[in-house]
Amino acid sequence: MKKWIYRPIVEGLASRQAHADLPAGSVERELGKEGFFGPATHMIHPRPPTGWTRWEGPLRPRAFDLNKLGATGPSPWDAHAVLHNAHVRLRHWVCPRSMDELARNADGDELLFLHAGSAELYCDYGHLSLVAGDYLVLPRGTMWRIECAQPSTWLLIEATNSSYQLPDKGLVGEHAIFDPALFDYPRIDEDFKAQQQGASAARDWQVRIKRSNQLSTVTYPYNPLDALGWHGTLMPVRINVRDIRPLMSHRYHLPPSAHTTFVANRFVVCTFAPRPFETDPGALKVPFFHNNDDYDEVLFYHAGDFFSRDNIRPGMLTLHPCGFTHGPHPKALQNMLVQNKPATDEYAVMIDTRDALDTGEIATAIEWTGYHQSWTGG
Template sequence: MNGKWFNFYKKQGKVAKQAHIGFPEDTYEREMGKEGFFGPVTHFYHQNKHTGWTDFQGDIRPRAFDSNLFGSCHGTPWDAHVLMKNNNVKIRLLKMDTSMNHLVRNADGDDLLFLHQGTADLYCDFGHMIIKEGDYLMLPKGTMWRLEVSNPCTVLMVEATNGHYQLPDKGLLGPNAIVDAAVYRTPEINDAFKTQYSTDDWTVKVKRLQKISTINYPFNPLDAVGWQGDLMPVALNWRDISPVMSHRFHVPPSAHTTFLGNRFVICTFVPRLFETDPEALKVPFYHNNDDYDEVLFYHAGNFFSRDNIHPGMMTLHPTGFTHGPHPKAMNNAFKQKNAMTEEVAVMIDTRDPLEVCDAAEQVEWPDYVNSWKETK
């Protein structure tokens, strides 16, 4: 049986005329909602910041990790550090400084690669493509591929375990908004691809149920001379994303959704103009994590809502507590020094709890939870 949300509206006490604009004097707004930012919602106006804890104990504490501390590189994506996982998603950090001498195939789900650093040539069933810093690369389940590294690469890998990647519905914005399909790049059967045809021995490492099988061939199985269809790898650089903006309203992260997985979403925060209305909130609003675990990977720029965060770091805000801007960021809640944000970040919101793996704990910043405390 399909249900529907309660849909009547009530209000009590002093409230803003509308969300994120013109708060009652000396108050802080907190959003409580269902299904991330997609369901019914209530806004509270508090006398104190609900991130102003004096002590925080337990598994749902906010956590931060620094992937820059990983030293070793990997010869295959299947050796990459698994940072967090659940039944629908696995988040890995891959570091490569040499080219792959074999092919890989993921039989567990689609893979999404975000190239944090480096440049590489992708060779796959569908052809050849150059990928570079700032690129997303979506590889459909079953694709055979390898990377030839031009410059050392650091790659955030997000597996849609037993699932697939799709695009969000852009609704009233129309098909050309946020990401125009014209900017997606696809592999080509070009001269570089044809050059690698060979009768040399090749190995394919296939991952299924998180175990590796190997298949050996007396030829390079990337030997297609053509293909046609609507299933293929696609690349997208964050610089080709045109973010949704409002001069009067701080739009929620859901408006920045780039990819949909099974029970998780991936959003991309790219530079945009700050809100110009003097009463409009100009930093992320305080909100509860009541349905989704939230992971942020910081790629580049100045992260205006966070302190002591630099590119290559990752934060986890589990379900169950209120979070939002760090204390110093709230000093600029209604007035910013610059006209635009500068940050580039990848957000992974998961409907099911994430397990933090040993590799992530090795590079954890344990004092992150205390960075929210107010300084006297």
């Protein structure tokens, strides 16, 4: 059991409520432990704490335009490695056509996010249709392949040596954010039975298995996706970002942790979906400035207008590593208390990791190197 050192203090000029009713002409900065889940202090400053003029050294906010990564091959193991540590691997995959072999990840559960296009999933458990905005959780060891008439674009998030689970929703109950009854799962339908028959079933099938980041190939003289039925509690599940109903407070800007969708060992996955802006006159209508204490923060921008960012478009990814303060860009900060529209219209996937992330070589080649200057208008 953790027992934090705890003694609430008010020193100098402060607001009576975090993220609301700030002293005139001031901004707020949150310093917190355990990524919004632990003890926190809210500093009041006369100017944004992102007003740096120079940045030197390897630690810096980074942005990558994944749109510049072209198609690789029709296998998830051909995907570009973007970010990774011992507990999570992020890969970007533009699949040019249907897979002609099966994949199996023996290193951990896989979370696939379909950014663009559509696809048909065939796996041990059956068949499932996928569209843009779908999250697909594939339990470790699942054999699978996709068919797609057109190229499709995916963000692959591996929970290395771990499993995906649901967050504890606490006081708001198990049906908040999304009802687990919304999870779709593969079915042994006519499409699944059809792929067990005909010429494709009679040929050799290869299964490429990843273990310890090394690939092995197993060949079958038949299609191994030949299940007749199944029962149990372990299965792939799918939910679309459009089915997510974010928690809201009209008087208080909720932290990103309120939007947690999946949890794994030493990282979480959150979803930002459209929601009304706060209506209380004194409540912040933009994310508050905060330190990245304890966690690296990654955001993949899927669709819409990213109201707290400037010069960011769908298909880009940002990394805010632990160790510096960040928050809304200057244009967004102008709307700190008054927004010009009633609601946000963004969809984004956030991954917060407890351990530092390393950058893949291909990501460096498509980096927006001046991103750290975007808070100063550079």
